[in-house]
Amino acid sequence: MPVLLRLAVVLLGVLASPVVARELTDEERAIAMEFAMHDAIFTLYHETGHLLVGELGIPVLGKEEDAADSLAVILILNYTADLDERYNTLIDVADGWYINAGESTGDGIDDLSFYDEHSLDIQRAYATVCMMVGADPDEFADVAEVYEMDVERQDACGPVYAQAEAAWMTLLDPHFGETPADRIAIVYDDAGDYADIEASLKEWQVMESLAGLLASTFALPGPVTLRAAQCGEANAFYDPDAHEITYCYEMGAQMYDLYRATYAEDQ
Known part of the structure; x- marks a missing residue:
């Protein structure tokens, strides 16, 4: 589209009259x-x-x-x-x-x-x-x-x-410079019911592309981690103590459902 x-x-349509959901x-x-x-x-x-x-x-x-x-x-x-x-x-x-x-x-x-x-x-x-x-x-x-x-x-x-x-x-x-690639870890925790979100993150190279940007652009003082995980909520956050960004699989699922609810419905 x-x-x-x-x-x-x-x-024009997000606040329209009630609709009936259908299969995508x-x-x-x-x-x-x-x-x-x-x-x-x-x-x-x-x-x-x-x-x-x-x-x-x-x-x-x-x-x-x-x-x-x-x-x-x-x-x-x-x-x-x-x-x-x-x-x-x-x-x-x-x-x-x-x-x-x-x-x-x-x-x-x-x-x-x-x-x-x-x-x-x-x-x-x-x-x-x-x-x-x-x-x-x-x-x-x-x-x-x-x-x-x-x-x-x-x-x-x-x-x-x-x-x-x-x-x-x-x-x-x-702070522009480079950080050795091996100091930026990428971790995919068990996705459970969100395996499709994990697979798409990998297919799109979302975290890998960000790791490449960080490594080639900024001189970070220490190792950092980019993590995808189940969090029990749709969220993402930076933990300064762990030097880690976490992206929650639930957030990907929430945005997928948001599209489905908004765009893919029968009037």
Whole structure:
């Protein structure tokens, strides 16, 4: 399905009238897993932001979660070789937050998690789109239009992206270098009922690609681990004591189901 068609379906149909779920076709299953893997890529880049802050002692002004989101966008745009793939990744991520925003709002404003360390999902969706537009206004003009971002806001996104990129690159500049590949471990714990998520992570080389980026780009002070595991919840996190990023198989399953519930239903 074309990227912008997916996007339009989300924005125009996510709050539509009740629908009846049906079985996915093989093509839809592949697209649903692609959606989940795009989210996994972004999530691991986001956690990489926390890892770099923790391992390199980088200071962060403001909310670290927002800073990690910004770095994830910057790394994907700058270090993903396939142009279409990096754009589709970011669009799927923005779509995912947009869908989740409708669900997380609940019955009203009292149900919003204002105390959470993350910004609201709807804010993260629009912030991601703004970063995309700021980085490449021509490429993402249609995305901004679907998200109903006015021209003045689109123009303001250029400085937003430039400031975020300049700030991160300034902070990371003393730490650019290389880390021996054998100091970055990749571990796949038993996936249990999530064997399809484990298989897709491996097929997409999600953790292997991140390990390669870390090894070739940053001079890390010590060994780090990238782990996929069952966590009992849909989550991902950086553990500074273990020097480890964990991606939970449940998160991949949740995003797969989110696609299925949103896109693959009979009206």
